[in-house]
Amino acid sequence: MTACLTVAPCAHAQSDHVLRLSTTTSTENSGLLGYLLPAFEAKTGMKVNVISVGTGKALELGKNGDVDVTLVHARKLEDKFVAEGWGIDRHDVMYNDFIVAGPTADPAGVRGSHDVIAAFRKIAAANVKFISRGDNSGTDVMEKAYWRQAGTRPVGANYVSAGLGMGEVLNMAAELKAYTLTDRATYGAYKAKTGLAILVEGDKRMFNPYGIIAVNPAKHKGINYKGATALIEWITSPEGQAKIASFKPEGEQLFFPSAK
Numbered sequence: 001m002t003a004c005l006t007v008a009p010c011a012h013a014q015s016d017h018v019l020r021l022s023t024t025t026s027t028e029n030s031g032l033l034g035y036l037l038p039a040f041e042a043k044t045g046m047k048v049n050v051i052s053v054g055t056g057k058a059l060e061l062g063k064n065g066d067v068d069v070t071l072v073h074a075r076k077l078e079d080k081f082v083a084e085g086w087g088i089d090r091h092d093v094m095y096n097d098f099i100v101a102g103p104t105a106d107p108a109g110v111r112g113s114h115d116v117i118a119a120f121r122k123i124a125a126a127n128v129k130f131i132s133r134g135d136n137s138g139t140d141v142m143e144k145a146y147w148r149q150a151g152t153r154p155v156g157a158n159y160v161s162a163g164l165g166m167g168e169v170l171n172m173a174a175e176l177k178a179y180t181l182t183d184r185a186t187y188g189a190y191k192a193k194t195g196l197a198i199l200v201e202g203d204k205r206m207f208n209p210y211g212i213i214a215v216n217p218a219k220h221k222g223i224n225y226k227g228a229t230a231l232i233e234w235i236t237s238p239e240g241q242a243k244i245a246s247f248k249p250e251g252e253q254l255f256f257p258s259a260k
Helices: 007-017 025-029 032-044 055-063 075-083 116-125 138-150 166-176 184-194 225-235 238-245
Strands: 018-023 047-052 069-072 087-102 130-132 159-161 179-183 197-200 207-215
Touching: 007 225, 018 055, 018 225, 025 032, 025 047, 025 166, 025 184, 032 047, 032 225, 032 238, 055 069, 055 075, 055 138, 069 075, 069 225, 075 087, 075 138, 075 207, 087 116, 087 166, 087 184, 087 225, 087 238, 116 138, 116 197, 130 138, 130 166, 138 179, 166 179, 166 184, 179 184, 207 225, 225 238
Parallel strands: 018 047, 018 069, 130 159, 130 179
Antiparallel strands: 069 207, 087 179, 087 197, 087 207
């Protein structure tokens, strides 16, 4: 067993073989990362440490130099992150879509709608609860944009800002017989547990693209840029893209490759 006698060499050795990835709760909760990363780790000999949070927090970790690479889904926030110089080498990775989930009884009467803004107006007008992520995640950013377009929002106790991840919000919606906006992948992972129904889907405004961005090594010492580049190259390669496409829990494809 080799002792680590000096801080710098050991820290450097660790940074070469350990990659810190911040990502959204959807990639973790759905089981996608557990499916993808072992293949990357086996190929490169690197260990990927995953921090699963909302997109806003995931990008903040990049700004602070606490991670080497980030995989998120809020294009405006991603572009700002790159424009401000915190991230480089952004690439499209995959997409899925958002859906509105809620109680099977559907008291707001939105079932079957393909117009998310009209559905949000009906939810706001009905005496029903809506659970918001409230965590500046990609889902939260999109939900707030829908309410702005709708020009209304549920009032008082009918609008619950949870400050939680998607899985926890789905559980809360099930308990409170409430509506929520969710990505399809996390909904699929929690469907059996919550019994929530898909009520609104198919609006082109519910498209949900994911991007991967390396943290700019010029901003922070100790960023594993080599490892970040290796992950970006692998996940956007034909091998990585095929692996994403083949992730089909219970036979349903939850993410669709989109690397150019």
